[in-house]
Amino acid sequence: MKIFGFPTSPYVRKTLLIAAEKGVEVELVEATPHKPTPDFLAASPFRMMPAMADGDFMLPDSTAIFMYLEAKYPEPALLPSSPEERGQAMWFDEFADTILANSARGVAFNRYIGPALLGLPVNEEAAGEAEVKAHPALDWLEQQVPEDGWLLSTYSLADIAVACCLRTLAYGMDVKARPRTGAWLERAEARPAWIAVAEKEAAMIEAAKASGHHKAG
Ligand SMILES: N[C@@H](CCC(=O)N[C@@H](CS)C(=O)NCC(=O)O)C(=O)O
Incomplete structure (x- = not known):
């Protein structure tokens, strides 16, 4: 499953964490609303991150992605039962x-x-x-x-x-x-x-700084 976004966004981090708690493997694809790639735009028509692609199925919005993952991978449940x-x-x-x-x-x-x-x-x-x-x-x-x-x-x-x-x-x-x-x-x-997602986030920030993306704006 792919998640498009940058993990300093709380919404992107939320989807990464939900997937990690459920043991779902995720490929985090760097995406920004300012310079959307065609893949990201296909999954998120209004350029908001995160967006998800699970095979051919695409979905934007962290809460929508949560509902999808909770239904597809019910264990461990991340919604209480009452x-x-x-x-x-x-x-x-x-x-x-x-x-x-x-x-x-x-x-x-x-x-x-x-x-x-x-x-x-x-x-x-x-x-x-x-x-x-x-x-x-x-x-x-x-x-x-x-x-x-x-x-x-x-x-x-x-x-x-x-x-x-x-x-x-x-x-x-x-x-x-x-x-x-x-x-x-x-x-x-x-x-x-949380520790696994935090490591991904720190690595992506360091890579962005090192590649000078930030200078390009
Ligand atoms: N309700 C959305 C909100 C997503 C959102 O606002 N993402 C921000 C990044 S933190 C964004 O992509 N903003 C770009 C824009 O507003 O053009 C969700 O839960 O995913």
Whole structure:
């Protein structure tokens, strides 16, 4: 299975992690919305990453890809079984993908991703504005995180989506300052699937820097 994208994106990281948790082998194909290849465009008509190609079947959108993988590879389940927790898992996914991601993007892009990978100057004003918006979301999250274990009764899409977004935010600010959130994130980061994806991400960032792609913008 191919995933198109760049793993500093929380959505791309989310799909890589879901596949890794399920033991599905993935070929990560570097793709950016700015310079889309024909293959990437075929899978993602609106140039958003990630996109997936599983043989001839193509699908964009991290949550759509999650639903596909959960149905195709049901074990280990990444959606809890009760109706209540299923609803909550989708809400955490939505919270991560919209409320949290909106600020993560501004903080991470203006402090790290733009400067390190695209040759852009640090934009502290824009990063600071985004960071102010991140705090209410992080405060709310701190109240949801349990002292031990996961956001819901089992490790699920909820943990994956939120942790992936925090990982992007961490490129530009401290996301472990809140104690429950910090400890929960460290539990998530200790999972073998997370470690494997983090290694892929670090390697792709180093390769992008070394090849000078960032200078070309
Ligand atoms: N709902 C989508 C969001 C994907 C998304 O916004 N991806 C960003 C990268 S982090 C992107 O490709 N943006 C390019 C654009 O907006 O043109 C998902 O879950 O995959």
